[in-house]
Amino acid sequence: IRTLRIGLIPGDGIGKEVIPAGRRILEALPASLGLKFEFTPLEAGFETFERTGAALPDATVEVLRSGCDGALFGAVSSPSHPVKGYSSPIVALRKKLDLYANVRPVKSVIPATATASSSSSPIKPVDMVIVRENTEDLYVKEEKTFDGPQGRVAEAVKRISERASHRIAAMAGEIALRRQNIRAAGTPSIHASPLVTITHKSNVLSQTDGLFRTTARAALAAPRFASVAVEEQIVDSMVYKLFRQPEAYDVIVAPNLYGDILSDGAAALVGSLGLVPSANVGEGFAIGEPCHGSAPDIQGQGIANPIATLRSTALMLEFLEEEAAAARIYAAVDANLAEGKLLSPDLGGTAKTDEVVEDILRRL
Ligand code: NAD
Ligand code: MN
Numbered sequence: 001i002r003t004l005r006i007g008l009i010p011g012d013g014i015g016k017e018v019i020p021a022g023r024r025i026l027e028a029l030p031a032s033l034g035l036k037f038e039f040t041p042l043e044a045g046f047e048t049f050e051r052t053g054a055a056l057p058d059a060t061v062e063v064l065r066s067g068c069d070g071a072l073f074g075a076v077s078s079p080s081h082p083v084k085g086y087s088s089p090i091v092a093l094r095k096k097l098d099l100y101a102n103v104r105p106v107k108s109v110i111p112a113t114a115t116a117s118s119s120s121s122p123i124k125p126v127d128m129v130i131v132r133e134n135t136e137d138l139y140v141k142e143e144k145t146f147d148g149p150q151g152r153v154a155e156a157v158k159r160i161s162e163r164a165s166h167r168i169a170a171m172a173g174e175i176a177l178r179r180q181n182i183r184a185a186g187t188p189s190i191h192a193s194p195l196v197t198i199t200h201k202s203n204v205l206s207q208t209d210g211l212f213r214t215t216a217r218a219a220l221a222a223p224r225f226a227s228v229a230v231e232e233q234i235v236d237s238m239v240y241k242l243f244r245q246p247e248a249y250d251v252i253v254a255p256n257l258y259g260d261i262l263s264d265g266a267a268a269l270v271g272s273l274g275l276v277p278s279a280n281v282g283e284g285f286a287i288g289e290p291c292h293g294s295a296p297d298i299q300g301q302g303i304a305n306p307i308a309t310l311r312s313t314a315l316m317l318e319f320l321e322e323e324a325a326a327a328r329i330y331a332a333v334d335a336n337l338a339e340g341k342l343l344s345p346d347l348g349g350t351a352k353t354d355e356v357v358e359d360i361l362r363r364l
Contacts, residue, residue: 003216004037006023006069006070007067007070008039008061008072009042009045009060010074011075011294012074013075013295014304015045015076016295017302017353018158019074022288023069023072025332026313034272040063040068040364042060044056044073045075046086048089055088055089068178069278070288071316072316073280073287073288073315075290075292075293076089079224082332083165097280100134100135100282101133101279101282102134102170102245102278102280103155103279104267104291105130106130106263107126107127109270109310109334109337115223124245126266126269127191127247128246128249129175129252129303130259130262131253133165133255133256134280137158138257139256142156143155146362158205159208159227160211165215166215168216169196169198169219169253170220170222175251175318176225176228176250176251177225179194182323193227194251195230196225196249196252196253197231197238198213198231199234199258199259201234212255213227223292238262239242239262243269246266246269247316272305272344275347276312276345278290278291278312279314282307286315286316302354305353306360307336310329310333314329314333333360342356343356
């Protein structure tokens with residue numbers, strides 16, 4: 001029996017309504033998987049800030065560092081006006097725990113009748129993972145403004161390192177292999193074999209994106225990735241193809257800025273923010289996090305879609321090397337969606353959060 005210690009950080013708004021769903025599904029996993037869970041409730045978010053003066057209390061970081069194997073993070077209500085002393089706890093957590101990858105799977109409901117190559121079908125089956133480098137590129141935030149002969153000029157540093165490019169590409173390769181295992185464990189998918197697509201603009205940015213491209217290629221040439229096909233795509237034509245032919249992508253690896261843009265764009269392919277999970281991943285640690293925010297417009301009504309959180313929980317398990325458990329959760333969620341009878345209002349249904357959760361638990 002393996003015991004996993006999981007920190008639970010509901011945060012604000014519907015974070016408090018969906019994170020309990022993550023806990024419930026972990027507790028409901030069949031005993032045959034040999035897993036036990038110990039949960040530690042942890043604080044972060046705007047309410048925490050208003051009460052304690054810190055959006056991310058030191059205690060939360062300490063417990064995650066020394067007392068947890070992974071965590072689930074709900075959402076925070078970041079005020080749209082600047083508030084003195086407040087900054088986003090999830091951004092701080094990524095830095096403090098060196099969670100260098102942001103991983104975002106985007107998957108549509110696959111009705112039992114759809115086939116991967118039916119290009120005449122109005123439904124575009126989508127099943128991809130975007131692996132975004134999370135520590136460098138233009139987001140090093142080294143900007144300056146100065147007066148040039150023609151007026152004001154602003155400049156920003158775009159930094160790409162071999163180390164960061166290598167580790168993010170290797171992670172993309174591992175994810176491609178792991179997805180193959182999860183398919184083998186019975187989760188339906190439109191892909192038959194693993195593929196990683198390297199995204200860049202090295203035709204223009206030959207040094208920075210050029211280094212990303214060659215380093216990613218080299219990382220994915222390692223023998224352990226022999227079964228993973230590797231291709232590359234220039235980022236602008238990638239956006240075109242993402243809309244026209246999203247079914248073509250399995251795992252996408254991208255530098256920070258392109259990954260940020262592609263991952264939000266890709267999330268639009270599947271109909272509701274309430275379906276899209278993510279994970280923030282570092283060396284031996286992963287935080288599952290639904291992509292949506294705190295949804296103040298529906299909070300307190302018990303109608304938030306729990307699926308983004310359930311899928312984020314499965315994703316966290318993948319990074320804790322519990323693929324079989326992850327596969328059970330993915331398959332149960334897919335079965336609920338494919339049947340389409342118990343859906344939350346964002347998907348056109350009338351089911352409450354708890355009813356959706358219970359339907360999925362029954363299918364585990
Ligand atoms: P949002 O994601 O909270 O909501 C956007 C829309 O999607 C709303 O209509 C909401 O009702 C709906 N929605 C989102 N998740 C849903 C779910 N699980 N089920 C059903 N419907 C769902 O984005 P927003 O309204 O722009 O932001 C609200 C707050 O959340 C802001 O304070 C923002 O700063 C914060 N936010 C936090 C995160 C995060 O914590 N990672 C991300 C985005 C926004
Ligand atoms: Mn973004």
